[in-house]
Amino acid sequence: MRLLCGVAVTILVFLPSGTLAQFLNDTSLTGMISGAKMPNPDAKMMVEADTVAYDMDADSITATGRVVIYYLDHVVVADEVNVNRKTRKVTAVGHVEITDPSGNVVRGDRVDLDDDLANGVVEGLELVTSERIAFTARNATRTDGDVTTFNEGVYLPCVDCNGVKGKKPIWQIRANRILHKQKDQTIVFENATFEFLGVPLAWVPVMSQPDPSVQQKTGVLMPSAKRSKTLGYSVSVPYYVALDPSYGLTLTPSVYSRQGLLFSAEWRQRLDSGQYSVTLSGIHQNDRDAFSGTSGDELWRGSVESSGSFTINQHWSWGWNVAVASDTTFMKDYDRKSGNSDVAVNNLYLTGVRDRNRFDMAAYGFFVQQDDAQTPIFAQDHDLQEKQPYVYPVIDHKVYAKDPIWGGEASLTTNFTNITRTKDDIYQIDMNGNGVFDAGDKTRTRGAAGTFDRFSIDAMWRRRMIDQTGGALTPFLYFRGDAIFSDPHNSSVLPETSSGLFGRAMPAAGLEYSYPVAITSPIGNQIIEPIAQLIARPNETEATYIPNEDAQSLVFDANSLFDYDKFSGYDRVEGGTRANIGVRYSGSFSHGFGVSGTFGQSFQLAGVNSFAKATSYDTGSYSGLESDASDYVAGLSLSTKTGFLASGGVRFDNDNFEVNRFDTQILGIGGPLTAALTYAYIREQPDLGINDNRSELQAAASLRLSENWRVFGSSRYDLVNDEFVRHALGLAYDSEEFSLSFSYSNDLTTTPSDQTFYLRAGFRTLGEVGSSVGLAK
Structure with missing residues (x-):
């Protein structure tokens, strides 16, 4: 039916x-x-x-x-x-x-x-x-x-x-x-x-290969091949051992025709709260003479690298980064993960974030990855590793008041730092520029030997008010207080009187007034805003008696013109009465064209100018702030809808309006072409070992030849010495299932120049295979 x-x-x-x-x-x-x-x-x-x-x-x-x-x-x-x-x-x-x-x-x-x-x-x-x-x-x-x-x-x-x-x-x-x-x-x-x-x-x-649902499986991964002068030809064949869905081991034997077998093992594990990895690498070198005259002239060489990051709860996290080796150049010579910088930063950290409040605690150690002999000739330097500090710990805590205080915003920042260095970090400057160092040459200090503790507190209050004429009035108060314990043992940098406990207080009161003027026209909208800022405070104290570890970087430009304290860290604090005067401009025009800029100058009105104070660190030298009337600073940026962006900054000498510092960046994206151009100029600074003007031009471009093919390249040119510094050129193919790139780079700062060829091919679902050939090592 x-x-x-x-x-x-x-x-x-x-x-x-x-x-x-x-x-x-x-x-x-x-x-x-x-x-x-x-x-x-x-x-x-x-x-x-x-x-x-x-x-x-x-x-x-x-x-x-x-x-x-x-x-x-x-x-x-x-x-x-x-x-x-x-x-x-x-x-x-x-x-x-x-x-x-x-x-x-x-x-x-x-x-x-x-x-x-x-x-x-x-x-x-x-x-x-x-x-x-x-x-x-x-x-x-x-x-x-x-x-x-x-x-x-x-x-x-x-x-x-x-x-x-x-x-x-x-x-x-x-x-x-x-x-x-x-x-x-x-x-x-x-x-x-x-x-x-x-x-x-x-x-x-x-x-055979794992099916698409597999996240990990035991087996051989994509091999890679390389060549260098010191290592010879090499082949690396990683083998992954999937022990558990949450952890696994990668064993990577690498055979070097000149140096033998390097063995590396990486353990990775994922836990409920985070993940970590540990990598051990080691080799018994067959030809240690290939590294003659460097720290790599050893039979046994190796390294330990580890990193981890964990979440305690929604507000707190912690982790670490560790990279140490048997010698200063092992990780660079054998292309370890941490070998791409001159210094490997080891740290253990704890971070807490909630609303607008933040807590950071960290300990630091620094592993130098360059030989003493590789430092520039104008800065004679030795015993680099002994000069590195140990920081244990540095603690930062910043809290914002939930409710307004006196109608304004209030915040409290605290910092505690303990730092130890076994040897003075001093280097000598070749004042004559002839490569000969003698007793008449000047020395500069990067750090003092000893143990130093500092506890700092920074309380800030400010309130923005608009008057009847449309002007913006912003009164502000802040207080910096420091307790410093200094024990400069075996140091020739700090005076004998710098031992002991020091206190430092810096109260400040300031007022900022700006009057924005809006101009509306058929072509767009513009705002011109004159700004005047006055900060009254006592002189800085103890600057010559305490170390300066975190405030040596000082760049005075349009971005820092209206900073209340222009020092970059806690070890120095700006003192004296200062006025910052300038004007800001912003314009928004038709067709998406925008312009913004700042121009101004800073004046030391009373008290001692902190940037002119003589210390062994020379922090304020050639900064443009060391005179009572500072250099002029200006900044300008342009943006368009068409993909053209440009920005630049300049510092003019206060006396003769000569350019002391200038930099500009231009980025353009048009059709298949993306290009960037950067120019930087720094006027000579003889007391800092820069005897000639420095002027460099860097260019980079990428041209898409078709939907998948593109060529790219970059170059760096020294305009003063009229010579190229670095080149790179490459050809690449990119698609969803396959990618291929071939590139060449030439670093002309080394002798002989470091020329390297790279070849990389990537296959979706199968992995990547790559090879590089170095002609200098």
Whole structure:
């Protein structure tokens, strides 16, 4: 008996476990959809079709004509679906498409599953995962409820590549058979050919990789190859050991033709509150003479690197960074992760943030990664590691008042710093510029030997008010207080009287007044704002008796013109009565064109000028603030909707208006071209060892030749000596499934010049392979 239900029907069907409901929810379809999940026997299935027929004798249901089935977030689309309850077989025919809750899609001409739904056949298969990775096959067969075999299979790293409908990837893997072993979570390619642009490039009898659902799996990672003068040719082959979903070990043997075997092991672990890693590297060098005259002239060399970051709760976090080596150049010579800087910063930190309040505590140690002999000739320097400080700890805490005080904003900042250095950090300046150091040359100080503790408190209050004429009046008060313990043992920098406990207080009262004038016209809106700022305070005390560790960097420009205290740290505090005068301008014009700028000058009105005070650190020298009337400073920036941006700053001499410092940056993006140009000029500063003007020009550009191809390059040119300093040039291809770059760099600051070639290729889902060749080392 056969019962036919009308046209374009929607039916809610209750089916027992083991029929179409289980078929949809079981991963047995291909073994590569989503994780298995027991079907809910009470779940409802919705079937949309032109016609649904019930065959009572055969105990089967057949839906035909634009069939769409919804069940437990699965969707099945086909021309016809038949469910035979008696044989417990499910057949979908004609433009079959099945989508699971994870977004994986299976397409085929016909899908047949057997009575237990663990085995079956799919004809004309195409499987597209949620990561848009695809498998195609003439047919696919599932056996033993575990292994899916794709016959005449093709693996595609993407579908609709780069977002273009129907675009094919430029590489694929074709195999006689592709086996997906669900329990092992592996994909095995048998008799596999790697095709690039349709051309077979490589063949392997068997190749395996983790399936797309695997986050980590034991196996060999992409190797890399390099070459350098001191190391020879090298090959590194990382091997990852997946011990647990939360931790794993990467073992990387690297063979160097000149130096032998370097072994590296990296342990990484993810915990509930964060993650950490530890890397150990070591080598017994075959040819230590390759590093003759440097710290690398050792038989055994190695390093330890570690980092970690953890969350305590929503407000607090902590972590560390550690990088130390057997010698100063090991991590640079062997391209360790921490070897890309002259100093590796080791720290242990704790951070708390809540609302507008912040707490930071950290301890620091510094590992020097350059030989003494590599320091510039104008700054004769030795024993660099011994001169590095140990900071344990530095604590910063800043709190803002929740409610206004006297109608204004109030904040309290505290800082505690303990620092120890075993040797004075002093270097000698070649005043004559002839490379000969003698007793008449000047010395400069970067740090004093000894132990120093400082506790600082900085309380600030300010209130902004608008008067009846539209002017903005901002009175402010602040207080800096410091307690300093100084023990400069074995130091020749600080005077003998600098030992002991010192106190320092700096109360200040100030007033800032600005009068913005708005100009509106058909071409745009402009604001001109004259600003006058007056700060009254006593003279700075104790500057010559205490160390200066955190306030040696001083750049006076338009950005710092209206800073209440222009020193960069706590060890120095600006004193005396000072006025800062200037004007700000901003304009917004039609077509998205914008201009902003600042021009002004600073005046020491009374008291001792802190920037002219003589100390062994020479912090204020050539700053433009050492005279009672400072240099003039100006800054200007331009922005457009067309992709053109420009900014610059200049400092003019107060006496003759000559340029003492100038820098500008220009960035342009137009069509396929992106270019940047930077110019910097610093006037000679003989007392600081800069005997000639410095003027440099840097340029960088990237030109997109097509949708995927681009060329890029950069260059740095010394305008004073009329010579290039550094070059870089490269060609790159970028697409979703494949990337390739070839570049060349030449650093002319070394002798001989450091020339390096880089080659890198990246394959989506497979990984990266790279090689570099250095011609100088």
